[in-house]
Amino acid sequence: xxxxxxxxxxxxxxxxxxxxxxxxxxxxxxxxxxxxxxxxxxxxxxxxxxxxxxxxxxxxxxxxxxxxxxxxxxxxxxxxxxxxxxxxxxxxxxxxxxxxxxxxxxxxxxxxxxxxxxxxxxxxxxxxxxxxxxxxxxxxxxxxxxxxxxxxxxxx
Amino acid sequence: xxxxxxxxxxxxxxxxxxxxxxxxxxxxxxxxxxxxxxxxxxxxxxxxxxxxxxxxxxxxxxxxxxxxxxxxxxxxxxxxxxxxxxxxxxxxxxxxxxxxxxxxxxxxxxxxxxxxxxxxxxxxxxxxxxxxxxxxxxxxxxxxxxxxxxxxxxxxxxxxxxxxxxxxxxxxxxxxxxxxxxxxxxxxxxxxxxxxxxxxxxxxxxxxxxxxx
Numbered sequence: 410x411x412x413x414x415x416x417x418x419x420x421x422x423x424x425x426x427x428x429x430x431x432x433x434x435x436x437x438x439x440x441x442x443x444x445x446x447x448x449x450x451x452x453x454x455x456x457x458x459x460x461x462x463x464x465x466x467x468x469x470x471x472x473x474x475x476x477x478x479x480x481x482x483x484x485x486x487x488x489x490x491x492x493x494x495x496x497x498x499x500x501x502x503x504x505x506x507x508x509x510x511x512x513x514x515x516x517x518x519x520x521x522x523x524x525x526x527x528x529x530x531x532x533x534x535x536x537x538x539x540x541x542x543x544x545x546x547x548x549x550x551x552x553x554x555x556x557x558x559x560x561x562x563x564x565x
Numbered sequence: 566x567x568x569x570x571x572x573x574x575x576x577x578x579x580x581x582x583x584x585x586x587x588x589x590x591x592x593x594x595x596x597x598x599x600x601x602x603x604x605x606x607x608x609x610x611x612x613x614x615x616x617x618x619x620x621x622x623x624x625x626x627x628x629x630x631x632x633x634x635x636x637x638x639x640x641x642x643x644x645x646x647x648x649x650x651x652x653x654x655x656x657x658x659x660x661x662x663x664x665x666x667x668x669x670x671x672x673x674x675x676x677x678x679x680x681x682x683x684x685x686x687x688x689x690x691x692x693x694x695x696x697x698x699x700x701x702x703x704x705x706x707x708x709x710x711x712x713x714x715x716x717x718x719x720x721x722x723x724x725x726x727x728x729x730x731x732x733x734x735x736x737x738x739x740x741x742x743x744x745x746x747x748x749x750x751x752x753x754x755x756x757x758x759x760x761x762x763x764x765x766x767x768x769x770x771x772x773x774x775x776x777x778x
Binding site for chain 2: 433434436437438440441442445446471472474475476477478479480481482483486487488489490491492494495496498499500502503506
């Protein structure tokens with residue numbers, strides 16, 4: 410056993426990665442070329458070693474998994490961008506959270522249009538309220554003063 | 566373990582859900598910020614960093630979700646959930662434990678698992694209601710690890726240095742051995758081996774990052 414470069418005995422005696430374990434180049438060659446590799450002494454020794462060495466066989470398993478994924482990958486596996494509405498939804502949700510607790514600079518920047526939108530909504534509601542009252546009372550002059558400031562305070 | 570692989574013939578194509586109705590994005594990912602800067606900005610609550618992270622990883626996240634779920638709407642929901650999760654959990658990212666991409670992929674896997682569980686629950690309700698529409702639908706079971714691997718590896722491959730990419734593409738797609746690649750490229754065998762080792766190692770790492778069992 411100890412005659413081979415990665416024999417079991419030597420692996421047991423030497424802990425460090427470089428000593429007694431299958432070199433990364435060889436692992437990669439086995440993962441990529443597999444059974445087409447010439448059965449050199451080095452390859453045979455590596456295979457014997459991996460029967461007993463969890464670390465090397467695990468490393469090889471990881472490389473084989475990557476190689477299999479690479480070989481199996483097709484154009485269809487290429488990444489595709491999500492629709493624009495996805496980011497819009499994320500930004501909106503994040504903006505909502507910031508609206509509750511605007512701590513960051515970015516949050517304050519976003520808060521301005523939000524405030525403008527709210528004010529516009531309030532103004533719209535005020536106009537609707539006026540029109541509605543006029544409609545209900547049937548007279549324009551009777552429309553009372555609408556306390557806009559009060560409404561705005563409630564929102565702000 | 567014997568290093569036999571079914572190598573010579575490429576792995577036969579697995580039946581997959583229909584093609585996503587989006588144009589593939591071949592555009593380069595936004596690289597203006599380093600991952601560390603991005604992580605730092607994100608932790609500080611900078612929304613622009615969330616947007617940069619979205620630009621960098623949303624296609625990968627979306628494709629992983631779509632490949633797993635086979636449904637555009639659900640994939641979009643998962644993508645949204647992932648980036649909201651990134652934002653809410655931004656304080657939990659630990660650079661010393663892995664890359665930001667790995668962290669986001671880990672979140673993606675969990676959200677995909679959630680979506681699949683929800684689907685399984687819906688199916689169970691249907692089944693308990695006496696319908697024969699059963700749990701035979703393969704999509705309601707576990708995430709298809711092999712499909713996720715393919716997406717991740719293809720994504721990572723495109724980020725490798727050109728020489729490593731070339732070596733691995735010749736190995737993967739033209740099924741050349743390392744000596745054949747050396748012959749084709751005119752590079753010394755040792756150089757080919759070195760590129761293959763580094764590249765394949767990177768691909769393996771991207772599959773085994775945090776959250777990727």
